[in-house]
Amino acid sequence: MGRIEFWFEFASTYSYPAAMRIEALADEAGHDIVWKPFLLGPVFNSQQGLTDSPFNAFPVKGRYMWRDLARVCARAGLPLETPARFPQNGLLAARCTLALPEAARAAFVKAVYAANFADGALISEPAIVSRCIVAAGENPDAIMARAGDETIKAELKANTEEAMRRGVFGSPTFFADDGEMFWGNDRLEDAFDWLAAPLQIMSIGGTR
Amino acid sequence: MGRIEFWFEFASTYSYPAAMRIEALADEAGHDIVWKPFLLGPVFNSQQGLTDSPFNAFPVKGRYMWRDLARVCARAGLPLETPARFPQNGLLAARCTLALPEAARAAFVKAVYAANFADGALISEPAIVSRCIVAAGENPDAIMARAGDETIKAELKANTEEAMRRGVFGSPTFFADDGEMFWGNDRLEDAFDWLAAPLQIMSIGGTR
Secondary structure, eight states, X not given: OOEXXXXXXXXXXXXXXXXXXXHHHHHHHTOEEEEEEOOHHHHXXXXXXXXXXXXXXXXXXXXXXXXXXXXXXXXHTOOOOOOSSSSOOOHHHHHHHHHSOHHHHHHHHHHHHHHXXXXXXXXXXXXXXXXXXXXTTSOHHHHHHHHTSHHHHHHHHHHHHHHHHTTOOSSSEEEOTTOOEEESGGGHHHHHHHHHSOOOOOSTTOOO | OOEEEEEXXXXXTTHHHHHHHHHHHHHHHTOEEEEEEOOHHHHXXXXXXXXXXXXXXXXXXXXXXXXXXXXXXXHHXXXXXXXXXXXXXXXXXXXHHHHSOHHHHHHHHHHHHHHHHTSOOOTTSHHHHHHHHHHTTSOHHHHHXXXXXHHHHHHHHHHHHHHHHTTOOSSSEEEOTTOOEEESGGGHHHHHHHHHSOOOOOSTTOOO
């Protein structure tokens, strides 16, 4: 049936529950997921002049976010531990996502998010990323080597630029196949509802 | 049964659907609402150094917000029009909320949000605020006069300071009677669920 684009940065906290939940929702509705890794650092910097996560730059928001994330994960039945570092450097994992065959991406992405947020592991470490590649049924040496190719580096850079061009300002972001954009784990169900039947919006911003 | 504190700034976009929805949810569950107007300007300025709404300061977030708000309002069956100005100055309306008897506050607050977001009226105008006081069944001259009292001005100032002390960084914010904080229209149902039965949180941030 439809297609949903899932744009994600591995460091992003609320992208963890979204990544763990999206497959079941897509399978249930018979939709395909397009996995779109990108880097949030350049986006935050370019759009808001930030050099750190807004949750670190504004501690009052960070304190609330960790508590809220704990509630969200408790509701979703997901384990949550303090990450080894926040935000983590997700560059290697993002490149490996693109280096993997499409069929292996879902398992890899979930393994990396679990390493970050359920295991408290350092996802910038090649040994941790390798373990996630193995969990996805692929050969870590081959994928790691491919992740260093210029074409993969360029693809990740192009993803980040495309994200900004399309108005992405955070992670997770979802696009329905008509281009409608949804931001945040809280909007995942709405994005699937939209794929099934776009809302009739008669007010401001309404185009249909 | 329980009590939910509803902290709100009249300029805030997502506080509009929250204000229009909260009474039905509270009534259904048999909970009381404590109406807590405060000013978001000093909060944004003190915590994030902002001198305007973040939706204006960062246009990419603003563009998404207006579209998302249109979807949220469409789902909730609420009309939405372009406000006369964004953000509006809600000082007079906030003071009038505190000048009103508690029983009249719900109707007044909803009338002001509707004036701002459904009618596109200027809620800084005394004539508009007076109309909202009438809608709440009270005498506008008496309430307007009371809104200028030093005690009312001091109460609004104290609300804003209390909000910051308790970690509020946006509107709408809800507190359950055990102090659990919820931010955003998206968390309104969660706040009521929490009042009925707090989640068991075993992960980070867990205190129970």
